[in-house]
Amino acid sequence: MFKRPALLTEKNFHYCPGCHHGIMHRLLAEVLEEFNPEETIGVSSVGCSVFIYDYIDIDWVAAAHGRAPAVATGVKRVKPDRLVFTYQGDGDLAAIGTGEIVHAAARGEKITAIFINNAVYGMTGGQMAPTTLTGQKTTTTPEGRNPAHQGYPVKMVEMLSVLDGVAYAARVALNTPKRILEAKKALRKAFKVQRANLGFSIIEVLSACPTNWGVSPVEALKWVDEKMIAYYPLGEYKTPQEGVE
Ligand SMILES: Cc1ncc(C[n+]2csc(CCOP(=O)(O)OP(=O)(O)O)c2C)c(N)n1
Numbered sequence: 001m002f003k004r005p006a007l008l009t010e011k012n013f014h015y016c017p018g019c020h021h022g023i024m025h026r027l028l029a030e031v032l033e034e035f036n037p038e039e040t041i042g043v044s045s046v047g048c049s050v051f052i053y054d055y056i057d058i059d060w061v062a063a064a065h066g067r068a069p070a071v072a073t074g075v076k077r078v079k080p081d082r083l084v085f086t087y088q089g090d091g092d093l094a095a096i097g098t099g100e101i102v103h104a105a106a107r108g109e110k111i112t113a114i115f116i117n118n119a120v121y122g123m124t125g126g127q128m129a130p131t132t133l134t135g136q137k138t139t140t141t142p143e144g145r146n147p148a149h150q151g152y153p154v155k156m157v158e159m160l161s162v163l164d165g166v167a168y169a170a171r172v173a174l175n176t177p178k179r180i181l182e183a184k185k186a187l188r189k190a191f192k193v194q195r196a197n198l199g200f201s202i203i204e205v206l207s208a209c210p211t212n213w214g215v216s217p218v219e220a221l222k223w224v225d226e227k228m229i230a231y232y233p234l235g236e237y238k239t240p241q242e243g244v245e
């Protein structure tokens, strides 16, 4: 029988119907309960998930837009015994914070990045993000993203996985129950990699934004399959040599 994870506060999520941020918050709360929540520090970022610190009852530091990996680096270096993670959207991690994420990964910081890729800037009204798909209509690409003008969508996990500092990199989705369970496994593994001091870990989460995609919550589940996974294949892109399951 499902219970409400003890780490989720009583506060109702402010997310739109069908948004996957809520599913991810629940998974995060469930997995953190398996570790020591008292010793966990989250770094929240800017975007729709800006109030995550109101929903998951652990210690948090709020970072300015894009700066979460730099803040997490500082926190982890001061408190190396803590489990430290960032929670960032694609505008945050792959646009304004590209430098921070690349260099934190290259340095092999012992932190975990949870990267929510919903292919748009959700909070500010659906502008193009680096992850917006070719042909996808957004408020700043009303004709659809055209690589000739806006370049190609960025595959962050593939890009980061080639860096030596990265110990674990995976992409997951939340549009079916099976995939939600796989996402939970990947999240657990990313934290175990951090616990084992093996280096930087990241999980990219393909996440629905029905509001800015202009589809219903149910259609958004299909959209993840047909559009997102087709361009952003799921799976583990890097796993440590040592046995972390
Ligand atoms: C320095 C700075 N620049 C711009 C903004 C405005 N801003 C707030 S949220 C956001 C986009 C967030 O999009 P994303 O990271 O994809 O998260 P989502 O809302 O989709 O979950 C922007 C540009 C800001 N808060 N700070």
Ligand code: SF4
Binding pocket: 014, 015, 016, 018, 019, 020, 021, 048, 118, 122, 123, 208, 209, 210, 211, 212
């Ligand atoms: S705008 Fe998109 S990402 Fe933001 S809460 Fe709504 S569905 Fe979620």
